[in-house]
Amino acid sequence: YTTLRLQSPMSWGAWTLMIVTPLSLIWCALNIKILFPKWDWKYKWLYQLEAFFRKHQMPLAWMMLISSLILGVYTGILLSAFNARPLWNTSILGPLFLTSGLSTGAAAIVLISKNAAERLTFARIDLMLIGIELFLIIHMFMGFLASTQVHIDAASLFLGGAYTVPFWLFVVTLGLAIPALLELLEIRKFHMPYFIAPVMVIIGGLIFRFIIVYAGQASRWLY
Structure with missing residues (x-):
């Protein structure tokens, strides 16, 4: 953690996690009384610390936003840096992971929010993100099929291979297409x-990550 290598995705991820984790804990602490109205910090210095961070809540929110975006894209960039795995070796993986993370985040807000207007707003956001995610998935496979034979073989894992049914059924259909339809119906009253819909999106996002990681390990240059 003490080594910063600007050219290393792993280093970026480690440092980002070091920033995101305490920021998230601080943000939770600032909002803990929403869930527990009678919460008592017991010590004066904790109340002073809370007052300090509440005073600087806006800069804190911006720091969380920026670091969270970096964290969201980091996993995809880390995987795409592995040139030995053709499935991971695509620049689309970073934006795809980020979009998927934003989509599942929006779905989580829809799931836990008690405000109908807020749920509707984030359903619209999630619908847009699902569209972007499908666009990126299609172009990822288009890129593979227009590339070298090993990339075509990597794509074939999802186009008739071992991961065809899990990916297209659980990720694309149940995790993206059907939730998008349900959210569209909800928007139309x-x-x-x-x-x-949000539960399906969250589960689909989790399955997507498992499939990409496992399928990536199954793809290789030498057969």
């Missing part, structure tokens, strides 16, 4: 249980 069709009343249905609001939690179904």
